Amino acid sequence: MASVMPSAGTFDSVDGTLARGAWQPVLFAERPSRLELMKLHAEWELTPLTIRIHRNHSFEHVASATCSWFAWWGRDAQFVYSDYDDSLSFSFPEEEQASIELVWLDAKRYEGRFTTEAFASWIHDRCVALRLRTSAPIIVAIIGTSDETSAILAQCTRSVPGLRMAHLSQLAEMLGARFFDERASKFSGTRLSDAACLLIARELSCRWVPALLMPRIKAVVLDLDNTLHEGVLGEDGHAVRLTPGHHALQQSLVRFREGGVFLGLSSRNDDADVRRLFDDRPDFPLQWSHFSATAVSWGSKADGIRTMARHLRIGVNAILFVDDNPGELASVTSELPGISVAHAMPDAAATQRMLDYYPGLWAWETTVTDVLRASDLAASIERAQLVQGRDPLAYLRSLQVRLLVETNPWRQLARLHELSNKTNQFNLALQRMSEPDLAAALDAPDHGVALVSLNDRLSDSGPIALIMARREGNSLVVIELAISCRALGRCLEDVMIAAAIRAIRSELPTSRVEFLHRTGPRNTPAREWLARLTGQVLRPEGRVSAPVGFLLASPPDFSVHFQVMHHEPRHG
Amino acid sequence: MSQGTVESGLLEVFAAVLGHPVQIDATRAHEAGWDSLKHMLIVFAVEEKFGVQLTEEEMGSVASFADFAELLERRHAS
Numbered sequence: 001m002a003s004v005m006p007s008a009g010t011f012d013s014v015d016g017t018l019a020r021g022a023w024q025p026v027l028f029a030e031r032p033s034r035l036e037l038m039k040l041h042a043e044w045e046l047t048p049l050t051i052r053i054h055r056n057h058s059f060e061h062v063a064s065a066t067c068s069w070f071a072w073w074g075r076d077a078q079f080v081y082s083d084y085d086d087s088l089s090f091s092f093p094e095e096e097q098a099s100i101e102l103v104w105l106d107a108k109r110y111e112g113r114f115t116t117e118a119f120a121s122w123i124h125d126r127c128v129a130l131r132l133r134t135s136a137p138i139i140v141a142i143i144g145t146s147d148e149t150s151a152i153l154a155q156c157t158r159s160v161p162g163l164r165m166a167h168l169s170q171l172a173e174m175l176g177a178r179f180f181d182e183r184a185s186k187f188s189g190t191r192l193s194d195a196a197c198l199l200i201a202r203e204l205s206c207r208w209v210p211a212l213l214m215p216r217i218k219a220v221v222l223d224l225d226n227t228l229h230e231g232v233l234g235e236d237g238h239a240v241r242l243t244p245g246h247h248a249l250q251q252s253l254v255r256f257r258e259g260g261v262f263l264g265l266s267s268r269n270d271d272a273d274v275r276r277l278f279d280d281r282p283d284f285p286l287q288w289s290h291f292s293a294t295a296v297s298w299g300s301k302a303d304g305i306r307t308m309a310r311h312l313r314i315g316v317n318a319i320l321f322v323d324d325n326p327g328e329l330a331s332v333t334s335e336l337p338g339i340s341v342a343h344a345m346p347d348a349a350a351t352q353r354m355l356d357y358y359p360g361l362w363a364w365e366t367t368v369t370d371v372l373r374a375s376d377l378a379a380s381i382e383r384a385q386l387v388q389g390r391d392p393l394a395y396l397r398s399l400q401v402r403l404l405v406e407t408n409p410w411r412q413l414a415r416l417h418e419l420s421n422k423t424n425q426f427n428l429a430l431q432r433m434s435e436p437d438l439a440a441a442l443d444a445p446d447h448g449v450a451l452v453s454l455n456d457r458l459s460d461s462g463p464i465a466l467i468m469a470r471r472e473g474n475s476l477v478v479i480e481l482a483i484s485c486r487a488l489g490r491c492l493e494d495v496m497i498a499a500a501i502r503a504i505r506s507e508l509p510t511s512r513v514e515f516l517h518r519t520g521p522r523n524t525p526a527r528e529w530l531a532r533l534t535g536q537v538l539r540p541e542g543r544v545s546a547p548v549g550f551l552l553a554s555p556p557d558f559s560v561h562f563q564v565m566h567h568e569p570r571h572g
Numbered sequence: 573m574s575q576g577t578v579e580s581g582l583l584e585v586f587a588a589v590l591g592h593p594v595q596i597d598a599t600r601a602h603e604a605g606w607d608s609l610k611h612m613l614i615v616f617a618v619e620e621k622f623g624v625q626l627t628e629e630e631m632g633s634v635a636s637f638a639d640f641a642e643l644l645e646r647r648h649a650s
Contacts, residue, residue: 035617038588060609183628187612194616 016044017330021343023072028353032065032198040068046076049213052098053079054130056086057106057143058189061197062204069205073359077205084189086110088126094133100209101136103127106191107144116149120156127160135436137212141166141200143192159570161413161439164364166208171199202357210359215422217340217360218314219292220256221264221305223323224274227344227351228286233269238280245348250286252352260370261361262292262377264308266321271296292377301328302335312377313485315424320358322351367415369462376486379459383490396491399456401560403496405503408567409451410442412463416451419466423482424522426493428515428530431480443570446471448504452496454487461486467500469508476501476510477543481526493529495560498551503564505551513546578622578644582637585617599636618644 026036049070053059063079070077080098082091086109103126110119123140130138140157142150147169154165172179181193192200225232228250231240242250257263263286267274274296278288293311295304301323309316317338323329324344333341342358344351355361363370386395409416413435420433433441441447452465464487468480478501483493501513517530519540527538534544579596586594590605600606606614615631618624618640624647626634634640 033620034613035585035588035620038613038617061612064609064613183625184612184615184631186628187608187615187631194619 017333017341018326019043020072021326021329023068024343024345024354025347025350027069027072027202028350028357030349030353031195032202034065034194034198037065037068037198040071042068042071044071044074046071046074048076048078049099049209050078050080050097051100051102051209052082052092052096052136053102053104054082054085054088054090055104056084056088056109057104057191059102059104061188061190061192061194062201065198065201066205069202069357070209073205073210075205077209088130090126090130090133092133098134098136099213101130101134101138102204103130103138103140103142105140105142107142107149108191116152119149120152123153124156124160127157127163131160131163131436135162135434137435138163139166139204139208139212140164141168143168143172162435164208164212166203168200171196171203175199206357206359207362208364211362211364214360215318216363217261217320217358218318219262219264219308219312219320220253220355220361221266221293221308221319221321222253223325223328223344224265224267224269224296226324226346227322229284230348233267233273233277238277240277242281242283243348245350245352247283247285249348249352249355250284252355254285254290256355256361257290257374258371259363259366260373262312262314262374263290264305264312264319265291265294265296266301266304266308266323267296268298268301269296292374300331300335302332305332305336305339313380320361322355365414367418367462369415369418372460372462373486376459376461379456380486382458397559399458399490401490401492402455403492403499403560403562404453404455405496405499405562405564406451406453406567407448407503407507407565408442408569409449409463410439410567410570412451413438413442415463416449416466419451419463419482419484420480423466423484424520425485425524426481426483426488426526426529427520427523428481428517428526429479430518430520430523433480439570441468441470444470446508448476448508450500450503452483452500454492454496456490465496465500467497467504469501469504469513471508471510474510475512475514476505476508478513478515481515483526488525492560494533494550499562499564502551503566507566513551514543515546516543517541575641575645578641578648581621582618582640582644585614585621586637589613589617594637596637596641601635614640622647 023040026040066077114122127138150167150169157163157165175195178193179196180191182191185191222228229240229246230243233240253263275288278284293308295308305319305321309319316336320340320342321332322342322344326343329341329343332339342354416438417435420431442449448469450467451463453463454461464484466480466482467478469476469478515530517527517538531538533546533550536544589610594603600611615626619626622644630643634643
């Protein structure tokens with residue numbers, strides 16, 4: 001039970017890969033079968049996680065169905081239950097930390113006791129009380145509310161850091177009258193039907209929890225033949241079949257791309273043949289241009305994926321590889337430890353459901369940064385081409401860079417959280433702060449937080465840097481500095497960091513600036529930057545002063561347009 | 573549906589829910605692990621396996637392997 005599995009499907013053995021593939025038809029059936037789920041027993045190591053349930057109706061029937069989905073993700077979920085408590089008193093021992101807090105309510109039990117607004121306000125207050133007792137992510141799932149009430153609840157709780165409101169209306173719509181089962185409620189302790197419990201179990205274990213606890217998968221690399229269409233290009237030519245299931249699968253992949261997930265193509269074919277296929281099949285929702293990286297050749301798929309990862313500037317552990325050939329999955333798994341893999345099933349609709357529920361692919365919200373990701377990569381490639389053979393300064397001038405520095409950016413808590421937790425290369429202190437930690441820093445009078453957004457004539461990169469500092473006497477200590485790799489390579493680090501610190505210092509006047517730093521597995525670029533700035537050889541971990549002239553650094557010999565916005569602190 | 577089919581189907585359900593094989597004389601009072609949660613999981617799995625729906629009264633009254641078998645045979649006979 002001790003092995004670490006950073007993402008679903010990271011199995012280095014052929015047996016493990018094949019065993020997980022065999023589970024897929026059961027896990028991703030349109031209507032999951034409890035009986036079939038109960039027959040699945042994981043033969044691989046699982047990492048434990050604890051989910052604490054605060055409830056006013058039974059959760060056990062949901063919990064008992066989650067284990068197969070959690071096991072597929074490599075997790076063993078343990079549930080800790082409160083008593084049935086309509087008042088949500090949260091009387092748990094604070095020293096017992098959970099990975100997730102789940103508030104699980106049936107709104108019917110409050111019927112006639114609240115107006116909608118008063119109910120939403122009460123839920124908000126109780127969630128704030130829970131937030132003060134735990135730093136774990138909070139999920140709130142309430143059954144028996146109308147869409148309108150759900151929207152009011154979501155709006156009302158939005159300001160609670162690290163809280164997500166689950167929406168159950170889609171599931172209720174899917175099951176119609178079968179969502180509830182009043183007949184069994186006397187014995188099961190909940191009005192939910194068994195079918196509803198199964199669907200909620202799948203949401204919880206495949207979407208809600210992974211989206212809060214694991215880094216998001218950044219790219220889906222797909223095989224072509226019998227994955228994206230039925231048939232083999234080399235045998236059927238352009239008459240390969242787009243079944244209704246494959247059509248829906250391709251549409252779903254396009255939606256993933258629009259939501260910020262890169263698509264890659266890995267196929268054993270001739271490159272020109274595959275390009276022609278996409279040209280000749282306008283009925284394919286997925287077009288050649290939707291792929292941000294391709295590796296079409298007769299060589300090893302692992303080599304192709306490695307190259308694609310470099311091109312996309314991501315690690316292979318942020319990639320999900322999908323192929324109908326279990327042998328390819330096993331081979332890629334053994335050559336690229338850490339990669340996630342999944343089996344493309346003959347029923348493309350089942351493959352689509354598998355992708356819809358693949359742990360780490362679904363996100364609670366799509367940010368502007370997500371939407372910009374694919375176009376930003378294309379712009380980066382164009383930038384790299386532009387710079388070749390040109391004077392670097394002339395190139396940088398031609399980009400027409402614009403930087404926006406915002407202080408107190410509490411409305412962008414989710415993006416601050418992403419930058420702190422997902423940035424690896426230019427991350428100086430690797431604090432990996434939770435949303436509640438970030439919210440506390442935003443509220444603290446001796447802390448300053450700046451978010452930098454970047455825009456140039458080729459692309460809008462959105463918010464790309466987080467700088468957080470704390471005043472200690474006469475010193476401003478930069479405790480968190482993270483710049484997305486999307487912003488690197490434009491010689492802007494010095495100017496954007498100096499501009500952000502100047503903006504923070506205008507709110508927290510100090511005479512010195514220091515940086516906290518810590519060595520991580522991949523943050524050499526940030527450490528090299530600091531060593532260059534300070535002229536010091538850095539210890540593995542510590543605190544160094546910035547030279548006096550650093551903050552005066554104006555843009556070098558190319559123009560950068562700055563804008564600074566000081567937002568009001570959240571609590572005035 | 574024959575008595576043998578019902579029996580083998582029930583054995584499959586009980587083994588999956590309780591996590592161990594059971595005998596056909598198993599009862600709720602004496603079978604290890606057959607608590608109130610598992611009881612409802614058996615009910616739901618029986619409903620799914622045999623395509624039937626138990627009434628609220630039946631859910632509360634079935635208390636042995638034999639009760640389930642008898643209920644299913646009665647349903648399929650009618």
